[in-house]
Amino acid sequence: MTFAILALIVACGLAGPALAGLPRFAPPVVVGELAAGVVIGSTGFGIVDPSEPTLKFLAAIGFALLMFSVGTSLPLRDPALRSALRGGVKVTVVAGAIAVVLGFGASQITDLHRPLIVAVLLVTSSAAVAMPALEEAGLVGAHAGIVTAAWVTLADIGSVLALPFVVVHGSVWNVILGGIAVAAATLAIWIALRSARTEVWFRHYREKSKARGWGLDLRISLLSLFVLAWLALRIGTSILVAGFCSGAIVALVGEPKRLVWQILGLAQGFFVPLFFVVLGAQINLRALVTTPKDLVLAATLAVGLVITHVLAARICRLPLGSGLVASAQMGVPAAAVSVGLATHILTPGQSAAILAATLISVGVMSVGIRVLGRSSADPTPSSITVAG
Secondary structure, eight states: OOHHHHHHHHHHHTHHHHHHTOSSOOOOHHHHHHHHHHHHSTTTTOOSOTTOHHHHHHHHHHHHHHHHHHHHTSOTTOHHHHHTHHHHHHHHHHHHHHHHHHHHHHHHHSSOOOHHHHHHHHHOOOHHHHHHHHHHTTOTTSHHHHHHHHHHHHHHHHHHHHHHHHTOOSOHHHHHHHHHHHHHHHHHHHHHHHHHTTSHHHHHHHHHHHHHTOOHHHHHHHHHHHHHHHHHHHHTOOHHHHHHHHHHHHHHHOOOHHHHHHHIIIIIIIIHHHHHHHHHHHOOHHHHHHOHHHHHHHHHHHHHHHHHHHHHHHHTTOOHHHHHHHTOOOHHHHHHHHHHHHHTSSOHHHHHHHHHHHHHHHHHHHHHHHHHHHHHHSOOHHHHSOOO
16 A cells, blocks of 8 residues: 555545536436546456555445444434434335345346345435435425435435344354444443533533634544444444444434534545445456346346335325435445455445446436425325325
8 A cells, every 4th residue: 555556546536526516417426436446446457456454444444434424414303304204114114025025036036146135225225315415405394305304214224224134244143242232332422422512521622622623523423433343343243333323423412513524524535435436446347247147136226226115105105206216325235335345245246236226226316306396396195195
């Protein structure tokens, strides 16, 4: 690992904003980062070795911060969201049942003979992707929009917690005990931080930090993240849960705006782009293009995730647009690919297929935003009567 390689990876990370800022073709930022990693990695010129220890560790930090960002993006303190949880729970359960059925079916017609992994990939959603899109379109205030937000949030949480179990490599008990230990530590940290916020001395230091630029809230957040990550790895589970739980702590406690910008600078400015560039360097797109079974897997996942969410929406009498919006994926598929490649549960071709379906889901969500906007502007009985 040299500064030249690090500079190259950071430069590749700039491909994300460069493509996302185009006036006509504007894919998500992650598309450019993954594509740049593909060019310099296994598929392309082989300049970067993604198995290099230092690079792997930096990518692991990026992975933890990605899941941390997913946790912080959940609107857990939003009263409107909490009021819509009943409808969100019902549609999430329905989507989960559909995903399990489709997962077993898809595992029979594709080369990925792990139905529970397929089910998680079909049912998951991405609050980090869907929530900003809903807010930008002004749909969070609409009844169908807020239930969709609750659905996305619950699906995101559930799939993040389920993923370590379906991609387990070794003892399931290690995953269970690790999850319990991380959850207990998360609860303890949350109680400690909530109690500290009422203390005069803690408020004094936070005010000093704000005035002098110490970044105290960021330091405490990173401390909780790295402690939970250490605990997760020590017990034998994934840092996925650790990153998500530490982010959820911040969401529950209520992060100040300056902490949001600090996390954005640290995570999105360096570590998360590095993670996606290195992830792209690991993926062998030649296998996806040249192997029909991986193309079939990509198509099956893309079609299956849309069917899962649209069918669940219609069963629960939500608008078509709700199902399309809830189809958006990002964090969980990326986590599944990262863990799957590390444990050799997934092949590079299967990983490429999963990410291809993920990128298609973001396009489906964009269509869903427009459809949901029209249905909210012109209410129909199906869009007003929300399951609950």
